[in-house]
Amino acid sequence: MTNNPTIDGVSLLPCPFCGRAPRYVPADYVDNHGQPWPFAECNPCNVGAPVEFWQKRTGFDYSAHAQETTIARLEGRITQLESEKEFAAATYQAARDRIAELESGRGEPVGYGTFKNGRYGSWLFRTEPSAKVHLKTANNGYPMKAEIHALYTAPPAPVAVVLPERKSDSGREWDSHYVAEVEGWNACLDATAALNGPAK
Numbered sequence: 001m002t003n004n005p006t007i008d009g010v011s012l013l014p015c016p017f018c019g020r021a022p023r024y025v026p027a028d029y030v031d032n033h034g035q036p037w038p039f040a041e042c043n044p045c046n047v048g049a050p051v052e053f054w055q056k057r058t059g060f061d062y063s064a065h066a067q068e069t070t071i072a073r074l075e076g077r078i079t080q081l082e083s084e085k086e087f088a089a090a091t092y093q094a095a096r097d098r099i100a101e102l103e104s105g106r107g108e109p110v111g112y113g114t115f116k117n118g119r120y121g122s123w124l125f126r127t128e129p130s131a132k133v134h135l136k137t138a139n140n141g142y143p144m145k146a147e148i149h150a151l152y153t154a155p156p157a158p159v160a161v162v163l164p165e166r167k168s169d170s171g172r173e174w175d176s177h178y179v180a181e182v183e184g185w186n187a188c189l190d191a192t193a194a195l196n197g198p199a200k
């Protein structure tokens, strides 16, 4: 890509001697009226000319040059879009991974551990990069090959409260105090049983 100005829609033409892009020198020279006189210069060839002369070439295919300029610009754009596409794909994948992690109910990893020969290392690392850094010198100052696993706390096991027996007022229906006690007792059991969720 060039940041050269365009002169009548054509970017600065290449050096006629070596074919390199010239250097645009907008203000080092002045014309007879003291106004800045833009030059094009090729340092390796030690040549230069005012831009309006630099751009005049007998037999030069201006449209081909303009096409080449456009092609170079589009190729640069394609490269940029391809890297943006890669970035978007990586971002998308990271989001998918995160969703899968959340949907699995594991929540956030509590840390990262190294895993080798069926065993975890004894250290818990806060981040995956810090675990990688550790592995670089984990073998007596030399790199160690090990997997790095995200570690999660185990989800709490559901615990059902075991309830005492319900009471019955059978045979003591005449005892209003006892009937009230039984009703209250059983109502408490029902409310507690509801906290346990549906019976399995």
Ligand SMILES: [Zn+2]
Pocket: 015, 016, 017, 018, 019, 020, 042, 043, 044, 045, 046
């Ligand atoms: Zn040159």
